[in-house]
Amino acid sequence: xxxxxxxxxxxxxxxxxxxxxxxxxxxxxxxxxxxxxxxxxxxxxxxxxxxxxxxxxxxxxxxxxxxxxxxxxxxxxxxxxxxxxxxxxxxxxxxxxxxxxxxxxxxxxxxxxxxxxxxxxxxxxxxxxxxxxxxxxxxxxxxxxxxxxxxxxxxxxxxxxxxxxxxxxxxxxxxxxxxxxxxxxxxxxxxxxxxxxxx
Amino acid sequence: xxxxxxxxxxxxxxxxxxxxxxxxxxxxxxxxxxxxxxxxxxxxxxxxxxxxxxxxxxxxxxxxxxxxxxxxxxxxxxxxxxxxxxxxxxxxxxxxxxxxxxxxxxxxxxxxxxxxxxxxxxxxxxxxxxxxxxxxxxxxxxxxxxxxxxxxxxxxxxxxxxxxxxxxxxxxxxxxxxxxxxxxxxxxxxxxxxxxxxx
DNA sequence: GGAATTATATACCGATCGGTACAAAAAATC
DNA sequence: GATTTTTTGTACCGATCGGTATATAATTCC
Numbered sequence: 001x002x003x004x005x006x007x008x009x010x011x012x013x014x015x016x017x018x019x020x021x022x023x024x025x026x027x028x029x030x031x032x033x034x035x036x037x038x039x040x041x042x043x044x045x046x047x048x049x050x051x052x053x054x055x056x057x058x059x060x061x062x063x064x065x066x067x068x069x070x071x072x073x074x075x076x077x078x079x080x081x082x083x084x085x086x087x088x089x090x091x092x093x094x095x096x097x098x099x100x101x102x103x104x105x106x107x108x109x110x111x112x113x114x115x116x117x118x119x120x121x122x123x124x125x126x127x128x129x130x131x132x133x134x135x136x137x138x139x140x141x142x143x144x145x146x147x148x149x150x151x152x153x154x155x156x157x158x159x160x161x162x163x164x165x166x167x168x169x170x171x172x173x174x175x176x177x178x179x180x181x182x183x184x185x186x187x188x189x190x191x192x193x194x195x196x197x198x199x
Numbered sequence: 200x201x202x203x204x205x206x207x208x209x210x211x212x213x214x215x216x217x218x219x220x221x222x223x224x225x226x227x228x229x230x231x232x233x234x235x236x237x238x239x240x241x242x243x244x245x246x247x248x249x250x251x252x253x254x255x256x257x258x259x260x261x262x263x264x265x266x267x268x269x270x271x272x273x274x275x276x277x278x279x280x281x282x283x284x285x286x287x288x289x290x291x292x293x294x295x296x297x298x299x300x301x302x303x304x305x306x307x308x309x310x311x312x313x314x315x316x317x318x319x320x321x322x323x324x325x326x327x328x329x330x331x332x333x334x335x336x337x338x339x340x341x342x343x344x345x346x347x348x349x350x351x352x353x354x355x356x357x358x359x360x361x362x363x364x365x366x367x368x369x370x371x372x373x374x375x376x377x378x379x380x381x382x383x384x385x386x387x388x389x390x391x392x393x394x395x396x397x398x
Numbered sequence: 399g400g401a402a403t404t405a406t407a408t409a410c411c412g413a414t415c416g417g418t419a420c421a422a423a424a425a426a427t428c
Numbered sequence: 429g430a431t432t433t434t435t436t437g438t439a440c441c442g443a444t445c446g447g448t449a450t451a452t453a454a455t456t457c458c
Contacts, residue, residue, distance in 0.1 A: 001456040002404025024310035026225060030446060032312075040407060041447075051446065102310070106368060111223035111306035113231075115446095124372045151385065158369070158378060159385045166365030169305060170357070173323045179357060186350070186358045190388040200426040201434025229416060239437060240417075250416065314416095399458105406453065415444065423436070428429100 009047060012037040016048075017058040022100035025055050025109045025119045055108070055119060059126075062104045066093045070130060079141035080191050083160050086134065087187065090164040091180040094171035102172030106165060131161045148191050163187045208246060211236040215247075216257040221299035224254050224308045224318050254307070254318060258325070261303045265292045269329060278340035279390050282359050285333065286386065289363040290379040293370035301371030305364060330360045347390050362386045 015036045019028045030051060034041055048054035069089030076082045094102050105127060109120040131154075138153035147153065167180045214235045218227045229250060233240055247253035268288030275281045293301050304326060308319040330353075337352035346352065366379045 001402075003406070003454040005405065006454095022310060023312055027310055027312040027315070029312070029444080031444085040405095042408095042449095043406070045447070046405070107310035110309050110368070110371060111221060111226055111301070113222055113226040113228065116226070127368075127372050152381075155378075155381050155385070158374070159382050162362065162365035162369050162382050163386075164365070165368035166361035166363070169309070169326075169364035169368070170361055172309060173326050175357070179354075182351075182354050183358050183361045186354070186389065187362075187386065190385065200432075202424040202426095202436075204435065228414080230414085239435095241419095241438095242436065244417070245435070402455105402457075404453100404455080407451090409448100409450085411446105411448070413445075416442100418439105418441070420439090421437090423434100425432105425434080427432075 007039050021104040026116050074137045079146045087184045095177040103168035106168050206238050220303040225315050273336045278345045286383045294376040302367035305367050
């Protein structure tokens with residue numbers, strides 16, 4: 001009952017995600033948002049609560065769609081393939097033609113005022129969570145004898161995430177996908193490729 | 200002649216640098232600046248022009264002091280040592296006890312509103328310049344047979360800068376220096392260490 | 399066709415943004 | 429000591445910030 005909504009919530013959220021991704025949380029004004037989403041401020045507040053709530057919902061959407069490759073990669077049977085898929089997945093997301101460059105989880109609020117401290121904390125925790133999950137996957141790999149010798153699983157996880165965060169900055173600075181791929185190839189050089197009889 | 204200035208310009212600039220480093224260009228308000236520097240707005244505008252001018256002067260100071268290791272590292276005779284010193288130099292600067300975490304050149308304006316577009320462009324160009332200089336140093340190394348085989352000098356430079364930008368995000372997310380050092384060790388693993396008779 | 403409910407549009411809120419006008423204060427010059 | 433020059437403190441500027449009060453429009457329930 002009541003007057004029906006005149007806009008598509010999912011579509012509006014997609015636009016908000018793109019704006020926050022490109023301009024960051026504080027760099028995106030309510031005017032940017034309402035004009036981009038094609039709705040008025042009362043509509044925005046009615047559906048999403050406030051700016052912070054909208055950002056968090058946009059981040060959730062980002063994780064569910066653009067970062068879906070991550071959890072998929074964790075299911076690969078060989079650790080080296082896990083690492084490769086994660087690195088390429090990040091590079092792809094950071095350089096997709098129709099999307100902003102770089103990573104929303106970094107662009108969102110890397111350095112900001114006190115007003116955005118809660119968002120910043122949330123994004124940091126987000127990064128930690130991903131790194132922790134990858135670390136646990138590599139722990140399993142270690143138990144299976146599936147890691148290059150001489151490395152702690154969680155150090156390897158931090159290494160992979162550091163490369164991905166580095167390529168996020170590179171992408172935000174204009175680097176194209178092929179350049180990032182070459183970086184990734186170098187970063188994985190110490191990690192033995194799978195020989196055919198391994199699989 | 201005229202009334203003497205009541206504050207130390209260099210000291211004030213140091214404070215502005217720290218603020219911009221920690222909160223970014225747009226995240227730092229004029230109130231933050233004047234309160235932190237202990238001066239009034241007319242004094243700030245009299246000496247530094249405006250907020251943008253102040254940021255650029257603070258960035259200049261940052262490059263001259265905190266990034267001094269970079270050009271020093273380029274003068275090392277062996278490319279592997281150049282890479283090592285640059286990576287450790289960045290990690291040190293990103294995790295210094297008394298300074299903000301991460302890198303001012305990235306924290307300053309990674310994603311921002313249109314109002315900061317000029318600053319953002321300037322910081323991107325800054326990153327490109329460093330990468331270009333390192334690439335040229337590695338070109339020299341290639342001519343001297345001082346590179347690991349199978350790598351383009353400028354790809355190697357991008358690789359080193361990507362790692363450093365990755366550790367900048369890690370530092371901004373709370374990683375300590377030792378953790379970054381372990382990442383750097385892994386990143387350099389494919390690059391042959393110098394044996395004693397090489398030097 | 400009301401009554402109730404929800405979404406819309408307009409117009410507004412106090413606070414803060416970067417930046418400045420103006421006059422008093424503190425020094426050097428004559 | 430008067431004049432000139434520069435810095436300082438105060439008080440203010442228009443614009444924009446995130447957020448909301450209010451009334452009207454559009455639907456369902458009865």
